[in-house]
Amino acid sequence: MSEFASDSLLVLLEVSPGGELSASAGELLSGAAAVGTPVGLIVAAPGDGSGLAERAAQLGAARTVVVESDRVASELVAPVVDALVAAAELVDPDAVLAAHSVDGRDIAARFAVRARRAVAVDAVSLSRDDMGVVAHHSVYGGAFTSASSSTFAAPVITVRQGAIDVTAAPQPVVVDRLDLAPSELRGATIVDVHQVETTSERPDLRGAKVVVSGGRGLGSAEQFALVEQLADRLGAAVGASRAAVDAGYVPHAHQVGQTGVQVSPDLYIALGISGAIQHRAGMQTAGTIVAINKDGEAPIFDIADYGVVGDVFRVVPQLLEALGERR
Amino acid sequence: MRIIVLVKEVPDTYGARTLNLETGLAERGASEPVLDEIGERSVELALTLAAEVDDAEVAVMSMSPESAVTRIRKSLAMGADRAVHIADEGLRGADLTLTAEVLAAAIRREAFDLVVAGDQSTDGVGGVIPAMLAEHLGAPHLTSLDEVALTADEVSGTRTTDGGSLALSAPLPAVISITEALPDARFPNVKGIMAAKKKPFDTWTLADLDIAADDLSAPRSIMTAVAERPPRVAGVKIVDDGDGGTKLAEYLTSNKLVRGAGR
Numbered sequence: 165m166s167e168f169a170s171d172s173l174l175v176l177l178e179v180s181p182g183g184e185l186s187a188s189a190g191e192l193l194s195g196a197a198a199v200g201t202p203v204g205l206i207v208a209a210p211g212d213g214s215g216l217a218e219r220a221a222q223l224g225a226a227r228t229v230v231v232e233s234d235r236v237a238s239e240l241v242a243p244v245v246d247a248l249v250a251a252a253e254l255v256d257p258d259a260v261l262a263a264h265s266v267d268g269r270d271i272a273a274r275f276a277v278r279a280r281r282a283v284a285v286d287a288v289s290l291s292r293d294d295m296g297v298v299a300h301h302s303v304y305g306g307a308f309t310s311a312s313s314s315t316f317a318a319p320v321i322t323v324r325q326g327a328i329d330v331t332a333a334p335q336p337v338v339v340d341r342l343d344l345a346p347s348e349l350r351g352a353t354i355v356d357v358h359q360v361e362t363t364s365e366r367p368d369l370r371g372a373k374v375v376v377s378g379g380r381g382l383g384s385a386e387q388f389a390l391v392e393q394l395a396d397r398l399g400a401a402v403g404a405s406r407a408a409v410d411a412g413y414v415p416h417a418h419q420v421g422q423t424g425v426q427v428s429p430d431l432y433i434a435l436g437i438s439g440a441i442q443h444r445a446g447m448q449t450a451g452t453i454v455a456i457n458k459d460g461e462a463p464i465f466d467i468a469d470y471g472v473v474g475d476v477f478r479v480v481p482q483l484l485e486a487l488g489e490r491r
Numbered sequence: 492m493r494i495i496v497l498v499k500e501v502p503d504t505y506g507a508r509t510l511n512l513e514t515g516l517a518e519r520g521a522s523e524p525v526l527d528e529i530g531e532r533s534v535e536l537a538l539t540l541a542a543e544v545d546d547a548e549v550a551v552m553s554m555s556p557e558s559a560v561t562r563i564r565k566s567l568a569m570g571a572d573r574a575v576h577i578a579d580e581g582l583r584g585a586d587l588t589l590t591a592e593v594l595a596a597a598i599r600r601e602a603f604d605l606v607v608a609g610d611q612s613t614d615g616v617g618g619v620i621p622a623m624l625a626e627h628l629g630a631p632h633l634t635s636l637d638e639v640a641l642t643a644d645e646v647s648g649t650r651t652t653d654g655g656s657l658a659l660s661a662p663l664p665a666v667i668s669i670t671e672a673l674p675d676a677r678f679p680n681v682k683g684i685m686a687a688k689k690k691p692f693d694t695w696t697l698a699d700l701d702i703a704a705d706d707l708s709a710p711r712s713i714m715t716a717v718a719e720r721p722p723r724v725a726g727v728k729i730v731d732d733g734d735g736g737t738k739l740a741e742y743l744t745s746n747k748l749v750r751g752a753g754r
């Protein structure tokens with residue numbers, strides 16, 4: 165194996181239970197490409213590595229370390245952590261990047277402890293200075309921004325999904341294969357996998373340019389369809405308040421806010437959402453905020469660029485009619 | 492069976508939360524400190540699980556400033572059996588590495604079968620402490636669980652990720668973290684509040700755990716810049732007089748926020 169570039173960043177590319185690269189892969193590689201040479205790491209079931217490495221190169225990986233192990237299907241993240249430790253020794257990167265996803269966080273966490281590295285979480289962008297790779301964060305729902313670095317040694321950084329645009333140019337495919345050493349530390353057993361079907365044509369909430377969200381004001385799961393109708397007209401992702409999620413109108417994955425997804429779209433439309441501080445924490449960095457609420461005193465109007473005091477069941481149908489069919 | 496629940500004191504999300512622009516640390520006193528909601532849910536779950544196995548003891552543990560005693564006592568009032576509070580001036584501004592090291596040392600000192608944590612705290616939104624602890628403790632982790640079941644020697648549950656949902660299990664001892672899909676916390680009743688006053692409450696310092704907070708041989712994450720974003724201001728607000736939808740459509744199209752009909 166030839167030497168790795170001295171400005172390498174090791175990028176953990178998550179593989180879904182269905183054997184595909186996660187949507188975060190392109191974002192992470194683009195983020196890495198802006199501050200150094202992105203080296204991908206793929207840990208996959210036997211036989212899946214080559215195809216995934218090609219995909220990684222298309223998304224901007226200058227090289228990809230591939231580890232194949234049948235442990236990935238039966239053990240929660242443990243084989244990936246083992247592979248990351250080995251890959252980091254091989255590449256000696258300036259930073260290790262993972263998505264701030266459920267799996268990415270766990271892998272980054274265990275790796276950081278085992279390899280004795282500092283961790284920076286939920287970065288929204290990356291830069292480089294004389295201390296090395298710097299992580300930039302959006303704190304308290306975007307009310308503050310901060311930057312962090314490691315006192316020494318390469319940091320482990322988790323990157324918010326959807327925060328970085330996919331811009332990296334495709335690279336030629338260069339693969340480095342690595343064998344996984346047996347590990348004493350077993351992960352939790354994966355007893356069963358239930359794959360969610362991605363039949364929806366709608367964009368992912370994370371990283372969407374337009375988001376239409378509905379709250380308790382929609383009144384029922386059936387009536388929540390109005391939110392989906394407007395979203396589809398605008399090519400938008402569907403979001404929701406926690407109250408709408410708690411009431412069962414939509415699954416938790418759609419929740420925007422403090423304990424849901426934090427979005428930063430060009431346009432955010434809030435329908436029947438009061439604008440509680442925890443909801444605002446997930447959307448107040450949007451470019452333009454539009455709100456429709458029948459209560460003129462609702463706090464959402466304090467941050468809305470354009471507010472309509474009115475009933476969503478009257479205003480939205482009229483809006484849809486005025487916008488007409490999308491051509 | 493010993494269950495340790497990790498609860499964190501955080502600034503109330505309902506209040507104005509601010510960072511000190513000099514130190515980058517949370518401004519204590521700017522907003523009321525509370526027990527993180529996910530921590531209360533974790534206590535709730537631990538109490539429910541404890542009722543399903545023999546001889547279970549629930550201990551709550553928190554690394555937080557001295558002033559957090561009242562908040563921790565609330566978990567005792569809910570029904571936890573004892574509390575361990577790690578408080579030390581040297582922990583002000585602790586990064587994730589130090590936090591995990593300290594909590595792991597305290598858990599090891601207590602001995603445990605199950606550690607229950609929240610998936611993410613509302614101030615740090617780190618979501619990495621539970622897996623960091625599991626690594627320190629050499630235990631498996633089952634994080635972001637929406638459902639949990641416990642037997643005398645095994646913990647199991649389901650976890651939802653972007654790719655789907657997984658059914659997981661692990662032998663004890665293990666570390667789990669939970670999501671807000673699990674039930675809300677019970678309210679402490681008067682009997683619970685009275686009983687809480689008599690329950691064991693240990694306070695430990697870094698010296699008790701043999702940890703030097705200023706050990707510079709391990710890399711630490713440091714904040715190098717902090718800035719406040721200018722707050723958003725309210726824009727135009729119209730009252731729907733029967734043409735609200737039409738006016739909104741005009742606003743969106745004239746500002747090129749959407750593509751209009753036929754264009």
Ligand SMILES: Cc1cc2nc3c(=O)[nH]c(=O)nc-3n(C[C@H](O)[C@H](O)[C@H](O)COP(=O)(O)OP(=O)(O)OC[C@H]3O[C@@H](n4cnc5c(N)ncnc54)[C@H](O)[C@@H]3O)c2cc1C
Nearest residue numbers: 379380381405406407421422423424436438443458459476
């Ligand atoms: C720790 C913690 C974390 C939290 N995390 C989140 C989070 O991540 N995301 C989140 O959203 N919340 C979160 N919350 C909850 C938050 O405090 C609010 O309870 C929630 O956002 C309220 O949702 P809502 O606006 O849909 O409901 P409500 O506050 O009930 O508001 C409904 C609104 O709909 C309007 N309305 C009703 N009917 C109509 C109609 N026909 N037309 C127009 N308007 C109508 C009403 O005027 C009202 O303003 C959190 C709370 C805590 C304590």
Ligand SMILES: Nc1ncnc2c1ncn2[C@@H]1O[C@H](COP(=O)(O)O)[C@@H](O)[C@H]1O
Nearest residue numbers: 497554608609611612615617618619620
């Ligand atoms: N200082 C602390 N004291 C006790 N538990 C903590 C502390 N920090 C984090 N935790 C636990 O780890 C979970 C996730 O926190 P975090 O990684 O900060 O998002 C929390 O919900 C707590 O259960």
